[in-house]
Amino acid sequence: MRRPPVPVAAAALVLLLAGTGGCFKKKQPDPISEPPDPGADAVASAAAKPARVVPDAANAKEIARFGDEIAIEPEDGKVEAFAIANKGPASPEHVAPLKRGTQVTKIAKRAEFVLVTFTNPRVATERLAGWIPASSFTPIQSIGSAVPVATAAPNAFRPASGSSAAASASARAATAPIGPLKVGDKIEVEWHGSNWPATVIAVEPKNHVKIHYDGFGDEWDESLGPDRIVARR
Secondary structure, three states, X not given: OOOOOOOHHHHHHHHHXXXXXXXXXXXXXXXXXXXXXXXXXXXXXXXXXXXXXXXXXXXHHHOOOOOOOEEEEEEEEEOOOOEEEEOOOOOOOEEXXXXXXXXXXXXXXXXXXXXXXXXXXXXXXXXXXXXXXXXXXXXHHHHOOOOOOOOOOOOOOOOOOHHHHHHHXXXXXXXXXXXXXXXXXXXXXXXXXXXXXXXXXXXXXXXXXXXXXXXXXXXXXXXXXXXXXXXXX
């Protein structure tokens, strides 16, 4: 008995299936480059960056901190030019004056300012923190004469006793006669071996005056005698 003829279309389909292994293969997508896994690198990078240091300072809570500041592994440094440590970069709130040669520890930087800790000039057992210009670490010869510096050798006008006191007073009188002072007079005052600009805010008995250090808060005001008044301005 003869088999019915296979339609041409069906025959073509059989041949196609035979040539493709009996099934159609799905087209595989083009391989896509996988982005690198940032996990390990991010951890390593984070480990390499120093963590923000909380200053070991009596005024640590008063110091401004910033999200974009750059932490520094605590690094010792020396102030090479007069600086005023402030509670924040360019802040009008002063912490303390730092004379040339002051030893500090750098812990952070932001723009042109560095956060440092240092020994309180008034309390040797206490440390303070404050922001100072980065230029304070540049030797004064490179900065120019605009930076105020001490105008007398350290200890040149410190209070003395006996014949030393007389010699010190004579030296002062010969180099910078003061004369009577009145409220509003501009003077230079010896403080911790350096001269600082100040203004007389009160006249007191026994040739003493109360002075305000120019550019500093009222907490720095003090009464002193003629042995620490260096010159008029």
